[in-house]
Amino acid sequence: MTAKKERKMKMVFTKFAAKISAVVIASTLAIASSSVGARAAEDGGTPHYPLKKPLEQKWSFSGPFGHFDKAQLQRGLKVYTDNCSSCHSLNLLSYRNLSALGYNEQQIKNYAAEKEVTDGPNEDGEMFDRPAKSTDRFVGPFANDEEAKASNNGALPPDMSLLAKARAPERGFPTFIFDIFTMYTENGPDYIYTLLTGYQDAPDSVVVQDGLHYNPYFVSGNALAMSPPLIDDEFEYDDGTPGTIDQQAKDISAFLAWAADPKLDQRKERGFIVILFLLIFAGLLYFTKKKIWSDVAH
């Protein structure tokens, strides 16, 4: 191949390649924009839940130095005990874990003793009931899933131990990238708070099935089986905080965040020390490297 011919072929090829890329990019953009418009217009296809994104709240446990607010967790436990616990279990928690909320041994013992567990067999080979101890796991409201369904119109109230981690609606592009830098990990508690305060009347265009309750923040549909669980001023907290729906929702969300990640405080403290150490170590290595490489052009 002569140099001239080669150059000509190269030019042809370059143009060809440029054209292909241009066509691909242009057509994808065209399809993208037209279909977005089309979807908005016809309002068909599979709807994506939740219909509305959770509202971001301020939490004491967000950020690099975040830690749980014990008073808030105690209030959250009250909401759980008086309200949620009639349907939802907390299988992964033990009563002894409540010491993290600032309760002493006796208080935990008394709290546990309100429930009964089946133990045994005893020396006679018989099972027996006894009050729960602090080493027992939280006693749930139902013996099994079937009983739970039977008493809730066929709907199974989920276990709440990991709820604050298991419910995290998609953040979408490009928010999920910014989240790395803002250290946003409170999607779960935000969701729970928003769901609890988000019950409203369904718009006329929406038909809500019998026994379901409209809530645009629900993660897997436009309505859920749980009726609005919180009642305004149902009770007053022991610390005098007014028990508004908003306050209760906030407290139970924080409590569930703790239940799902009880080692959060420790994790963040440990992370700070580890990263501080690594930063200093990296600095020392950097200057050592500079010194070692100073006699080599590279």
Add this chain to the structure above:
Amino acid sequence: MSGHSTYHPTSGFGKFMDDRLPIARLVHDSFVSFPVPRNLNNFYTFGGILMVMLVSQIITGVVIAMHFTPDASMAFDSVHLLRRDVEYGHTLQSWHAVGASMFFIAVYIHIFRSLYYGSYKAPREILWILGVVIYLLMMATAFMGYVLPWGQMSYWGAQVITNFFSAIPLVGDTVREFLLGGYAVGNATLNRFFSLHYLLPFMITGVVILHVWTLHVTGQTNPTGVEVKSKQDVIPFTPYATIKDAFAMVVFMIIMCYFVFYMPDYLGHADNYIPANSNVTPAHIVPEWYFLPFYAVLRAIDFNIGIPFTDIVLIDSKLGGVLAMFGAIAVLFFVPWLDTSDVRSANYRPMYKIFFWIFAINAVFLGYLGSRPAEGIWIPLMKASTLWYFFHFIVIMPLLGWFEKPLPRPASITDAVLAKNGGASIAQIEGTAAEPQAKG
């Protein structure tokens, strides 16, 4: 391993051992006196980072296995009791889970570095192929590891991926049942995946040893792509490469710790905090992020391939998708021969450089598409992006070798370094003598 050894045992014990089991000599020749090109940049540190990640995953994994119960009714709780009740348990578990993701981040940078600097070209084809084998083993290990916590995504991911095998004509269902140990994902699946998840990392270790061995036979490439020609081109591994790798490793570790301690769930999926339930299918089943590009390729093939104008179907959409997905990995094995250019480094290949970046952006985009549901606009985008993936390897790579006019390359690594540094004196270059690299 290459060149003649410069190891001189001084102590009596050293001499005794050297005549019988010269392991100190092996270490000295491989990691102390081993000559490396003087112009390696930081992208060349990821090989070392990957070795550390492999060891870190094995150590954390072995300890987690002490607390894990491979039983369908207990696996989920055992992972969470480890996080709650075992000292350092949550750090350990996060380190292992985040570690898998960081392992893949490092391996992707390592692979793209190879593609950019043409590290797979003769005489390093086997080095590259061993690398692809390691990558495949890593994918198998990671997939099976993700099944073990027995959450919803574990379960349904296993369901979807083992289903691929049923697409194989004639023996597909038998193969699938053999993998699962039953007709569906269940306790038997969990048990065999646990066993294999423990086994595969040691197989990876074996292939890594071969990978490093081939590397030490051929020597490393470098950003100029010009082979080492004289002893001025190289510097001894220790202290130069050792300190450089150590610094890069610690920086990498800082990023990893940010995720481990502050955002441990960011790289995972929320649904895996729901225990596996065979009666409830998640709204969107998505694999771990590092498989997403291949998941997009799988779903891009939603049409049957048959003889035109007849109803005869040769390859149905399911088999087509599986073939395309495995083809996307298989094509990597042929890269050393698909690339017809004599020039290694993209620095001297103006057109390849452009196509490399288009390919890289397309690969990331393919990953994003993998996380989208297979509906609406996403399907044609998946198709276009998949097409470009294969087009790059099968059409662009071979053609560029013929059409592209490379830029003039430096005569040697030392020349390139001198040109870059402008005024660096020859004395400075000669000041650091190391053994020249010998092939073979």
